[in-house]
Structures are given as structure tokens and as C-alpha cells.
Amino acid sequence: MKNENKKNNAQKKANSGFYIVLSLCLVAVGVAAWSVTQEFSGTEPNLEYSEPDNSYTEITEIPEAPVDSNLTDIEYDEPEPQDTPASTTPEIPTAEYFLMPIEGNIIKVYDNVTLQYSATLGDMRLHTGIDIAATGGSAVKSAGDGTVTEIYNDAALGTVVVIDHGNSVVAKYCGLENETAVKSGDTVKAGTELGTLGIIPIESADESHLHFEIFEGGTAVSPLQKMGMEN
Numbered sequence: 001m002k003n004e005n006k007k008n009n010a011q012k013k014a015n016s017g018f019y020i021v022l023s024l025c026l027v028a029v030g031v032a033a034w035s036v037t038q039e040f041s042g043t044e045p046n047l048e049y050s051e052p053d054n055s056y057t058e059i060t061e062i063p064e065a066p067v068d069s070n071l072t073d074i075e076y077d078e079p080e081p082q083d084t085p086a087s088t089t090p091e092i093p094t095a096e097y098f099l100m101p102i103e104g105n106i107i108k109v110y111d112n113v114t115l116q117y118s119a120t121l122g123d124m125r126l127h128t129g130i131d132i133a134a135t136g137g138s139a140v141k142s143a144g145d146g147t148v149t150e151i152y153n154d155a156a157l158g159t160v161v162v163i164d165h166g167n168s169v170v171a172k173y174c175g176l177e178n179e180t181a182v183k184s185g186d187t188v189k190a191g192t193e194l195g196t197l198g199i200i201p202i203e204s205a206d207e208s209h210l211h212f213e214i215f216e217g218g219t220a221v222s223p224l225q226k227m228g229m230e231n
Contacts, residue, residue, distance in 0.1 A: 037132045050200065059150040069230055094166030095144025098227035099190050101173060102197065102210045104134040104142065109229035110222045128220040129174070129213035136208050143212075145228065151184055156202040157211060161194050168218075174211040175200035 108116065108131035115124035146165035154160050157174040161182065164170050173194055180195035182188060201212050214223040224230035 006064075014065050026217070049186045071165075092147045092164050092166050093145040093187060093189075095146055095169065095190065098144045098165075098229075098230075099141070100132065100227075101143045101171075101212055102132050102134045102138055104132045106136075106224075107133045107207065107209055108133050110224070111218075112220060118203070120201075121201055128171070129211050130223050131203065131206065131209040133207055133213055134155070134197055136197050136199070137177075140176055140197055140210055142190060142192045142194055143171055144190045146171075146188055148182050148184055148186045148188060148194075151180055151182075153178070156200075156204075158198055158200050159195070163188065168216055170215045172213040172215065175203075175209070175228065 036169050043076060106191075108127055110130050111127050116127045117124055138160075142163060146163040148161060149164050149170075150160075150162040152160055152162075154174070157172075159174075159176040159178050159180065161173045161176060161180060162170060163173070175198055176195040177198040181202045184196070188194070197208065197210055200209070203209070212223055214221055214226045216226065222230065
């Protein structure tokens with residue numbers, strides 16, 4: 001019986017100690033809560049928006065860069081003119097004299113006024129060149145210095161070689177064989193072989209000959225007069 005009483009008393013003491021500790025914890029928690037409340041109770045949150053400070057200092061004067069006075073004494077040198085490159089276009093040789101382009105007699109003269117009879121066509125017409133009789137295959141030569149500007153086949157005049165002799169003088173050598181000894185762009189001298197004599201379709205009824213024309217400024221002129229062989 002005594003032992004049971006002792007046990008009950010011990011149990012009561014233990015329970016009493018637990019409650020004492022619990023009470024102390026509650027008091028500590030309350031004190032801490034009170035302290036926090038006191039710390040923030042007098043502070044109100046700042047809910048107003050503050051614009052950033054965008055102020056700037058206005059510059060009213062731009063500082064001048066230092067000028068080196070020595071620069072004003074420097075003289076300006078004009079650039080030297082560049083040499084203009086020479087033209088790459090070759091100069092057209094100018095004929096200083098003329099030769100007959102083929103050996104033979106003149107069988108028809110130049111006439112831009114009086115009509116002449118064409119045995120091939122059976123009509124009368126102007127003759128804007130001279131016809132020099134020669135055997136087919138004979139050498140046809142340049143009448144003077146110049147540049148070959150064109151070679152073409154013509155239905156009426158056969159193969160034609162055109163030479164610029166300078167000073168607006170251009171000659172046509174008509175009735176050559178298809179194969180020529182020169183080509184367009186060649187520079188020739190007086191007496192340079194151009195090819196051999198063939199036929200002239202529009203004058204085929206006449207004896208074999210070279211039809212030779214000279215133009216000055218684009219107008220047909222008398223070949224003999226231009227070559228200084230006739231007044």
C-alpha cells in the first residue's frame with residue numbers, strides 16, 4: 001500500500017514538472033510575439049511609387065579642341081596632273097600617192113552624168129568607177145597606203161575589198177576571187193597584194209576586168225582624177 005502511494009506521488013511530481021516547463025515555453029513564445037508586434041506596430045509600409053531621378057546637367061558650351069598653330073604654316077601642294085593614256089586606236093595610214101591597182105587598159109571610164117551601155121543588163125546606166133582590163137587570176141594591189149576596213153561578197157560586184165586611204169578617201173576593189181590575201185583590219189602599203197582577179201556578175205558580158213571605185217566623204221569621185229592621173 002505504501003509503495004503504491006509512493007508511486008502516485010512520483011507520478012504527480014512528474015506531471016507537475018511537465019506543466020511547469022510547458023507554462024514557461026508558452027510565456028517565452030508570448031514574450032517573443034509581443035516584441036515583434038512592438039517592433040512593427042509603429043512602422044507603416046511605403047506604398048507610394050517614386051520616379052527615378054532623370055535629372056541631367058545641360059551643356060551650354062562645347063569646349064573647343066586645341067588648335068596647333070603650326071598647322072597654319074603648311075603649304076598646299078597641287079597634285080601633279082596625270083598623263084592621259086594615249087589612244088589605243090591605231091592611226092589610219094594616209095596615202096601620199098596612188099598607183100594603178102592592176103596592170104591593163106581602161107575599157108570603161110567613170111561618168112556620173114552620161115549614161116553608158118551595159119552589155120550584161122542591156123540598158124543604159126551611170127558608171128561610178130573605172131574598168132581596167134586584165135586576165136582572170138592577175139594580182140590586184142592596193143592603190144595606196146591604208147587600212148582594210150571591210151571584205152564582203154556582193155551579188156552584183158563579186159568579192160569586194162574596201163580600203164580606207166585616209167583623209168576621207170575610201171576605195172572599193174571589186175570582182176576579186178573569194179580567197180583574198182588580206183583580212184579586215186590589216187594595214188597595207190601602196191602595191192600590197194589584196195588578192196587575185198575573179199569575175200563581176202553585173203558586168204560579166206564585158207571582157208575580164210577589175211571594177212575600181214573611189215569615194216571622198218562618202219561620194220563617188222573620178223578615180224583617175226583622185227589618183228592624179230587625169231585633170
